[in-house]
Amino acid sequence: MKISKTIDLTGELCPINFIKAKIALEDLKKQEILEIYLDDGIPIKNVPRSLELDGHIVLDIEKVDEAYRVLVQKEGLNV
Amino acid sequence: MSKFSNEQIERYSRNMVLNEIGITGQRKINKAKVLVIGAGGLGAPVLMYLAAAGVGNIGIIDGDKIELSNLQRQTIHRTENIGMPKVQSAKKFIERLNNDVEVTTYELFINNDNCQQIISKYDLIIDGVDNFESRYLVNDTCVNLKKPLVEAGIIGFMGMATLILPEGPCYRCLYPEMPDRAPTCSQAGVLGATAGIIGSIQASEAIKYIVGIEENLNGRVIFWDGLTSTIHEIKLQKNKDCISCGPKKGKR
Secondary structure, three states, X not given: OOEEEEEEOOOOOOOHHHHHHXXXXXXXXXXXXXXXXXXXXXXXXXXXXXXXHOOOEEEEXXXXXXXXXXXXXXXXOOO | OOOXXXXXXXXXXXXXXXXXXXXXXXXXXXXXXXXEEOXXXXXXXXXXXXXXXXXXXXXXXXXXXXXXXXXXXXXXXXXXXXXXXXXXXXXXXXXXXXXXXEEXXXXXXXXXXXXXXXXXXXXXXXXXXXXXXXXXXXHHHHHHHOOOEEEEEEEXXXXXXXXXXXOOXXXXXXXXXXXXXXXXXXXXXXXXXXXXXXXHHHHHHHHHHHHOOOOOOEOEEEEEEOOOOEEEEEEOOOOOOOOOOOOOOOOO
């Protein structure tokens, strides 16, 4: 699986982390994959769910040290 | 503004998380050119919310200077600025609120000679004038130049608002001719909060139009009655005999 872009959103609060993920997805083509790092707690609970609501596909969530690594496939339109 | 700075992402985050606005909608807002005619009761909330939302280019027309009696409703102006041109005070307010906004001021009253030239520079026009001559002039000019117009008026506890698109229906479809004698805001009373409510509706309609949210006040007029706290709505039909937006256009 080829990762097209990586963005570290640890330390970012909601909804800024979500918005930065949305902006990062804008630059990707459909079906390309974005790798996101998110903090535990509210960020990991909310951001993947919000991206799914935008129409993207969350392929994988994996705990890496204190953070989470999330793989998102761009499916939705730019919003 | 194709790339947002971290500060801009934070500033506009509550717009950007709205599904109806998003990143794309915020870009449209940041690129929009909006003209606000009148920096008084309606202009104050309009300017405040447009500047806060990050409208990229705001033009303000007003030939008046601030008077003490304005401050009960014209909330962007300050007591220490009495005597200052309203456009200058409005510009100062906006600059302190949001530096992303470029403000152009026109310290004059809109009239037959200047309206075409100024209105043609903007994508969207917001009417906050206090007299019928200007209101009809703004309506007719916007229809002629095919500029969308967020129209509103207030008096006492009451207000109305509608969105006029170039194909109509327009203000003249609602009120074909200017009333002979009508009290203006400078003669009659008006509750400050009435201006706040109606001006905020104008700002909301403006942002929606810029972003492309289709359900709007075009073809509808809402009337706010603050005394009974009720909102009435009427459908506004295009008047086939309208001398502004109808086939008899230009016969006035």
